[in-house]
Amino acid sequence: MxxxxxxxDYGLVLMTHIAxxxxxxxxxxRDLALESRLPLPTVSKLLKELLQGGLLVSHRGIKGGYSLARKPRxxxxxxxxxxxxxxIALTECSTDISGLCDLEPCCPIKNNQRIISxxxxGALDKVMLSDLNQPLHLTTIRNARGNLVPAIGFVSGRMQ
Amino acid sequence: MxxxxxxxDYGLVLMTHIAxxxxxxxxxxRDLALESRLPLPTVSKLLKELLQGGLLVSHRGIKGGYSLARKPRxxxxxxxxxxxxxxIALTECSTDISGLCDLEPCCPIKNNQRIISxxxxGALDKVMLSDLNQPLHLTTIRNARGNLVPAIGFVSGRMQ
DNA sequence: TTAAATAGTACTAATTTGGTACACTTTAAT
DNA sequence: ATTAAAGTGTACCAAATTAGTACTATTTAA
Incomplete structure (x- = not known):
């Protein structure tokens, strides 16, 4: 898998909630921990990292808190x-950092692994935070080979 | 990441090599272990799993070995x-198996996580084993937001 | 019959990940 | 000015997962 x-995963939950x-x-x-039913230390840690990553902005001191740095979309x-x-990289080989793989100079599939990554x-670049708020509904259909493939559609009601 | x-990753290496x-x-x-510079016990284990998964066929006994069950493409x-x-699923929530997540009955983002997965x-469904054999070349270009995004093209020479 | 190969099971070690604790800094309200 | 509520940073421990190995059984061409 x-x-x-x-x-x-928790981070996605928190970002979705804020959005x-x-x-x-x-x-x-504290509020986010309560609302997401996640332990406070973990939530703090995540929010900190999301802040450092430029995805959140913070206000310190009493009455402080976090909000999104950009619009959800x-x-x-x-x-x-x-x-x-x-x-995002599936293996060490597929990052841009060199020297991690001892087979690197002659590794014939390095570039192929990059393609996979x-x-x-590329797929995840297209899914925006705003998409996660929409009441999208996932169904599966069978393709030509008989395999189940996903199909995404909108549902009328707001899901809870 | x-x-x-x-x-x-090793499994992909082996499959690519066979293809x-x-x-x-x-x-x-033994040959695959030598050629891929991977330890034999690990290679055996992987080939066994790929066999059980229906991706390889095997011939037992002396002069035995493995070959692809289908064409690389x-x-x-x-x-x-x-x-x-x-x-393939990014979190337990996004598999089809129920009951793994205690928040399941009321988890508002379960379907969203499925969409992400x-x-x-879906992206990996489109990359075939035969694609990994082609001398594809990866470059990066900047998109409208100035972020580096991948671009895939063919190169003339066969890479080693 | 033998040797070379796959097939199956079980175990151990190493790494990674998840989670926690604690001390520090900032700031609105009193 | 003081206080309390909030974010910030560092370091550490525990648990789960993953990687790797060893050993035995089975199959089959020569």
Whole structure:
């Protein structure tokens, strides 16, 4: 399974929550922890990282809190994941940093792995935070080979 | 970083190698280990799993070995990963198996997470094993927002 | 019959990840 | 000025996952 760490998952939860309630100016770590049912230390840690990643802005001191640095439709899922888990890459080989792989000078599939990574990151670049707020509904259909493939559509009601 | 385990990475290496040399009828675990510079026990383990996943066929006994179950252009990277690491899903919530998440009955972003997972798996469904053999070349260009995005093109020479 | 190969199971070690604790800084309200 | 509520930074520990290895059984061409 291609895995996204729990922390990145939580981060998506928090960002979605802030985006969904963007009428509220500031969100404190405490409130977000309560509302998302996540432990406060973890929430604090995540908000800190999202701040450092430039996805949130903060106000310190009493009556402080966090809010989105940009509009929900201008923040991609890829960015959120990149901030919390580093650049999206499936293997060390596929990052831009050299010297991590001892086979590097002669590795014949290095570029191919990059292609795979970029396919993933390209897909996640297109999913914006605002998309996560919309009541999208996922169904599956069968393609020519008989495999189940996803189909995304809108539903009329607001999901809870 | 969205991570693919080392073993799945190795698996891609092995599959690519077999696809590249599909003129050779059978590939023994020993040969593949030598050629890929991977430890034999690990290679054996992977080939076994790829066999059980229906991606390889095997011939037992002396003069035995493995070969592809289908043509390289009919095996997707998504399938290989799914065989080695289970169904592609970024979090437990996004698999089809219910009951893994205690927030499930009221989790407002469950479907959204599915969408994210499907974006990834949809992207990897389109990358076939045969694509990994082609001398594709990856470059980056800047998009409207000034971010680097991937661009894939063909190169004239065969890379080694 | 033998040797070379795959097939299956179980275990151990290493790494990564998740989570927590604690001390420091900032700032609105009193 | 003081206080209390909030964010900020660092360091550390525990748990879960993953990687890797060893060993045994089975199959089959020569």
């Amino acid at each position: 291609i895995r996204l760490g729990k922390l990145a 969904r309630n963007h009428d509220r100016l500031l969100h404190t770590a 201008e923040i991609s899922v890829a960015e959120i994941i990149a901030v919390l888990e580093g650049p 970029q396919a993933v990151s | 969205i991570r693919l385990g080392k073993l799945a 590249r040399n599909h003129d050779r009828l059978l590939h023994t675990a 009919e095996i997707s990277v998504a399938e290989i990963i799914a065989v080695l690491e289970g169904p 499907q974006a990834v798996s």
